[in-house]
Amino acid sequence: MRYKLKEIADLVDGELIGDPEAIITGISGIKEAKEGDITFLANSKYSCLMNTTKASAVITARDVGDFHKALIKTENPSVAFTKVVGLVAPNDIKHPEGIHPTALVSPQAKLGKNVSVGAYTIIEDGSEIGEDTVIYGGCYIGRNSKLGKDCLVYPHVAIRERVEISNRVIIHCGAVIGSDGFGFAMVRGIQKKIPQIGSVLIEDDVEIGANVTIDRARFDKTVIGQGTKIDNLVQIAHNVVTGENCIIVAQAGVSGSTVLGKGVILAGQAGVVGHIRIGDKAIVAAQAGVTKSVLPDTKVSGYPAKPHSEAKRVNACIQHLPELYKKIKVLEAKVQELESKLNSNG
Numbered sequence: 001m002r003y004k005l006k007e008i009a010d011l012v013d014g015e016l017i018g019d020p021e022a023i024i025t026g027i028s029g030i031k032e033a034k035e036g037d038i039t040f041l042a043n044s045k046y047s048c049l050m051n052t053t054k055a056s057a058v059i060t061a062r063d064v065g066d067f068h069k070a071l072i073k074t075e076n077p078s079v080a081f082t083k084v085v086g087l088v089a090p091n092d093i094k095h096p097e098g099i100h101p102t103a104l105v106s107p108q109a110k111l112g113k114n115v116s117v118g119a120y121t122i123i124e125d126g127s128e129i130g131e132d133t134v135i136y137g138g139c140y141i142g143r144n145s146k147l148g149k150d151c152l153v154y155p156h157v158a159i160r161e162r163v164e165i166s167n168r169v170i171i172h173c174g175a176v177i178g179s180d181g182f183g184f185a186m187v188r189g190i191q192k193k194i195p196q197i198g199s200v201l202i203e204d205d206v207e208i209g210a211n212v213t214i215d216r217a218r219f220d221k222t223v224i225g226q227g228t229k230i231d232n233l234v235q236i237a238h239n240v241v242t243g244e245n246c247i248i249v250a251q252a253g254v255s256g257s258t259v260l261g262k263g264v265i266l267a268g269q270a271g272v273v274g275h276i277r278i279g280d281k282a283i284v285a286a287q288a289g290v291t292k293s294v295l296p297d298t299k300v301s302g303y304p305a306k307p308h309s310e311a312k313r314v315n316a317c318i319q320h321l322p323e324l325y326k327k328i329k330v331l332e333a334k335v336q337e338l339e340s341k342l343n344s345n346g
Contacts, residue, residue: 001025003087005057008038009072011087012080014059018070022056027085030055038072040081059084095134095152109141112149130167142178148204160216162199169202172232174211177202181215181222181238181256194218196238203227209234209250218256225262243280261296285311 006020025036030046033039033055040059041050050058050067057070059077074080096118099105103117108125111117115129118137123129127141130149135141139153142161147153149167157171160178171177183194198217202224208214209232216222216238223241224230231250236242240254243262248254252266255274260266264278267286272278279296289303302311 001027005038005070005072008057008084008087012059012072012074012083014072014074014080015062016070016072017066018057022070024057027081028055030058038084040077042077042081096136100137118155124161145178154210160200163202163216164199165202166204166206166226168205170207172208172210172212175208176213177208178216179213181218183218183238183256198222198238200224203244206230212236215240215256225260231268237274249286 003024004020005018005022005024006016008024009016023036024038028034028037028039030039030041030049030053033053035054035056037055038057038059039053039055041047041064044061044064047064050069057072059072059074059080061077062073062075064073096116099117100119102119103121105111105117105123106125106127109123109127109129111129112131112133114132116134117123118135120137121135121139123141124143126144128146129135130147130151132149133147133151135153136155138156140158142159142163144161145159145163147165148169151165151167151169153171154173156174158176159165163178178200181196183196184191185194196216196218198219198221200214200216200222203226205227206224207229209230211232212230212234214222214224214236218238220239222236222239224236225242225244225246227245228242228248230248233251234248235253237254237256239257242260243264245263246260247265249266249268251269254260254272257275258272259277261278261280261282263281265283266272267284269287270284270290272284272290276290276293278284278290278294279298281297282294283299284290284294284305285299285301285308288301288305290300291304294300299308300306300311301308302314
């Protein structure tokens with residue numbers, strides 16, 4: 001790799017501050033970078049690293065001040081850096097091509113142009129696979145399920161019957177889409193299974209992480225909205241509906257029939273009870289337990305989740321509990337001493 005700094009600035013439509021003829025020979029993180037590397041700074045709270053990084057140039061936001069370092073200022077440093085990575089380290093992953101001879105594809109299934117199916121994958125009757133979709137080995141596509149165009153399904157994904165997946169969806173290893181919702185009723189002391197006869201709809205441009213489970217609806221559909229990104233090890237229960245462009249981080253869980261608005265963020269290990277609504281652009285902090293609906297444009301944290309500013313005050317008080325306990329013990333002793341004196345004086 002050898003690129004002039006000006007070439008990189010032109011690629012990302014950035015404002016160059018520094019020597020346009022400087023040569024960049026590598027890319028790296030801001031902490032690990034060495035002389036000749038280009039890196040990026042997306043979060044201003046890490047600006048102190050600008051003074052210690054050995055990188056020859058840094059891609060930053062436009063509002064970052066000047067440093068004794070070559071800068072390329074852009075509207076979105078993360079997106080800009082992604083373009084640079086694509087230039088200097090293009091993705092060389094080779095996906096399966098064609099239909100592997102060990103794949104079991106039903107004669108009643110419909111495959112579009114340029115569909116690729118890996119070894120030992122099973123595609124059942126009535127399934128439809130859109131053109132240019134790639135399905136790796138060891139996957140299962142259930143009866144009457146549909147996958148759109150340009151989807152990418154990694155190994156060992158199970159897509160159950162009557163699931164509908166739209167275009168440009170990426171599903172990582174081990175995900176299960178359309179498993180039965182968790183529905184049981186106690187009858188004479190025995191848990192009886194409630195049939196889950198609905199389906200799942202995954203809209204365009206969704207990405208689903210490894211070992212994610214998305215349950216089918218009891219009736220109607222569980223819906224993952226367009227552009228939503230789901231991290232690894234997330235559980236989405238039956239009849240959940242997410243809006244567009246939500247972010248759901250690892251180990252979060254959403255209980256049945258809950259609705260997430262547009263642009264909602266659930267941070268890691270957040271838990272949400274069923275039958276509530278999380279408003280548009282709300283943020284649920286890591287490990288928060290949400291027990292009631294959250295208004296739009298609100299950040300909540302803690303358990304039970306409450307507005308973040310309030311939760312911080314509560315947490316600050318909790319940190320002082322050991323000190324307060326000691327003070328109470330001292331006050332109790334003084335009260336007992338005063339009571340003894342009062343009693344002895346009649």
